[in-house]
Amino acid sequence: MKSDPLSAAFAALADPTRRAMLTRLCEGEATVNEIAAPFDLSLPAISKHLKVLEGAGLISRGRAAQFRPCRLEPGPLKDVADWVERYRRFWDESLDRLDSYLKEIQHKEKSDDA
Amino acid sequence: MKSDPLSAAFAALADPTRRAMLTRLCEGEATVNEIAAPFDLSLPAISKHLKVLEGAGLISRGRAAQFRPCRLEPGPLKDVADWVERYRRFWDESLDRLDSYLKEIQHKEKSDDA
DNA sequence: AAGTTAATTAGCTTGTTGGTGAAATACAGA
DNA sequence: TCTGTATTTCACCAACAAGCTAATTAACTT
Numbered sequence: 702m703k704s705d706p707l708s709a710a711f712a713a714l715a716d717p718t719r720r721a722m723l724t725r726l727c728e729g730e731a732t733v734n735e736i737a738a739p740f741d742l743s744l745p746a747i748s749k750h751l752k753v754l755e756g757a758g759l760i761s762r763g764r765a766a767q768f769r770p771c772r773l774e775p776g777p778l779k780d781v782a783d784w785v786e787r788y789r790r791f792w793d794e795s796l797d798r799l800d801s802y803l804k805e806i807q808h809k810e811k812s813d814d815a
Numbered sequence: 816m817k818s819d820p821l822s823a824a825f826a827a828l829a830d831p832t833r834r835a836m837l838t839r840l841c842e843g844e845a846t847v848n849e850i851a852a853p854f855d856l857s858l859p860a861i862s863k864h865l866k867v868l869e870g871a872g873l874i875s876r877g878r879a880a881q882f883r884p885c886r887l888e889p890g891p892l893k894d895v896a897d898w899v900e901r902y903r904r905f906w907d908e909s910l911d912r913l914d915s916y917l918k919e920i921q922h923k924e925k926s927d928d929a
Numbered sequence: 930a931a932g933t934t935a936a937t938t939a940g941c942t943t944g945t946t947g948g949t950g951a952a953a954t955a956c957a958g959a
Numbered sequence: 960t961c962t963g964t965a966t967t968t969c970a971c972c973a974a975c976a977a978g979c980t981a982a983t984t985a986a987c988t989t
Contacts, residue, residue: 711829715822716947720898727902733966746948748967753946767956767965775905782903784834785896788841791889792896830977847936860978862937867976881935881986 706758707784710777713757718742719750723759726773733769820872821898824891827871832856833864837873840887847883 713719722736737747751771754760759778760771827833836850851861865885868874873892874885 705831707834708829708831711825715825715829717819717822718947720821723902727905734964742947743949744966745950745968749947752967769966773902773905775902778899778902779906782896782899782906785892785899788837788887788889788892789896791841791887792893794889826976848934856977857979858936859938859980863977866937883936 706777707780709757710759710781713753713759713777714781716750716753719754722750722754723773726760726771730763730770730772733771736771820891821894823871824873824895827867827873827891828895830864830867833868836864836868837887840874840885844877844884844886847885850885 714723718740721739725731725736725739733744733747733751736751737744740747751760751762754771755762757777758774761774763770763772828837832854835853839845839850839853847858847861847865850865851858854861865874865876868885869876871891872888875888877884877886
């Protein structure tokens, strides 16, 4: 794992299990067992995934009785969004090009039909 | 490496060298040697990084004489942006409010304990 | 044809990731 | 205090990532 925070965030998000965990945490805090429920994984595996998410700052954990409720921490997600956002113009441009390409194709097809 | 495209994109971005390569490619197409220049890495290492980026669909490569120019392919970046965007509400308008709300809750819970 | 430049592949090492089951820890409740 | 529940830590393993050097392929130049 790279040591810089942005790399850690990307690395943590590069796993569908962990992304699903974050999605679950959108609904609110959850215990480890609640988080584990949808997955066909051992509890230690879940625990490790949570540790990765925690290490990336994507979740934080409280302590309530024997439970260790996790909650979403959006900070690193914002950093990721900010990084990716710098490339927006590239996909906007591509979509524009695709759009005009499709329009051109349609136009040609209409001409062919006629 | 995970097989799903989104995981591949996140994994590819989880490395500062590769992110810097993409940043460089914002300026336009570049050859492998041009891309390699700023880094203190062997050419095979650079080649591997490019292969990861290509595998994630983040770049594509042409062929011109003995050069293999790389160019940015923004599609997966848009997918990443779309995924992250779903979490915007967590940091955007209400980050401060959410934070103080959670702190307040915790405070109440502590008071209840006492 | 021979040499030069661009880039990749091959083979290796090292460290990390993601998983397991078994044991350990922490707390709640009877 | 004993028992059950929640969660983590402890080995351990297989697969993979990232780096290197040396060798190879591909195409231009002389």
